[in-house]
Amino acid sequence: MVNEAKTPIKVRYYRFKNHLKEKTVGLGLDPGVLIDIDPAALARAQAALEDMIEDYPDWVKTLLLKLSEEHRRAVDTPHERRLQFEKIRRIAHDMKGQGGTFNYPLITDFADSLYNFTGVTAGMTDSHIEIIKVHIDSMRVVINERLQGDGGQGGQALKIGLQQAIDKHTKVR
């Protein structure tokens, strides 16, 4: 009799009983029944989100104050700009993740641009510092004037203005 060497296990599949389904749907449900989240609860959650949108501008204002403070430090202490850039970038990352959720996609766009302008390879000249300031100013206008959605004509003008400022200061560099 030939002894066959046992094949080593290369992959394990784990298949468990669906305890979460048992917890949320119960046992004995007809397999053909469509399961879904209660549409009324979804609508209520959506309404709550819309309520929170009203508080969102105040929250952003506190972040804009922090950004302005870090920008001021970057102006005053050029040798520490890398540190300030990291702080600005972190705040910008937070903001870009929130804006769209609260119907302020312009905040997401501007914060995304600011995030990209403060990366590890970003320039740290005075022109670059000015570009950062224009981003902060643009976001302040978005919040002060409650430019939700695409912001209409005002929003589009801000976008163009920001791009022109970026172009101008990029050429200076």
Place this chain on the structure above:
Amino acid sequence: MSGLDLERMSVLVVEDSPFIRSLLVNSLKILGVGKVTTRDHGGDAIEFLKLVKADPMKAGVMTVDIIISNWDMSPVDGMMLLRWVRRHKESPNRFAPFVMITGYSEPARVKEARDMGANEVVAKPFTINALAQKLMGIIVKPRQFVHTKDYFGPDRRRQNMPFEGKDRRILKDDSDGVEVIHG
């Protein structure tokens, strides 16, 4: 149609932004989740999960059914938390469903989270509907877990897409080197 009753569910939310954290907690509560616990970053979450395992009464929850975590946090981010949940010997449940929320929506970053074993990745800005659908998927259509030398986590092949040529991708249950564990 049957509605999900989430009252017996326990969800851990790990998010450093107070505003987004508050949004997530409110949304989950309104969707009917019975118990929502929050932590500010991955390190706090790990300590909490250890406490749930060691002393659930003290932790205030008997179990954590789903973890929803932001990616970018300090000092311990969402990826480090996910790695700990999936791979650390002290992890109370290496199979715990894990939803990663991230501002990094680039495909490479999404793949990075999936390769670490995230069940779902939700890109910011997210909608209530998107979050609800991800939870639905985890509850109603959970995927088997796969353990290879390079990967441990939910099966990353969600769909059986048609393709031409010989099927070299899919190991069968009775293939050499395959073990199936039921539980």
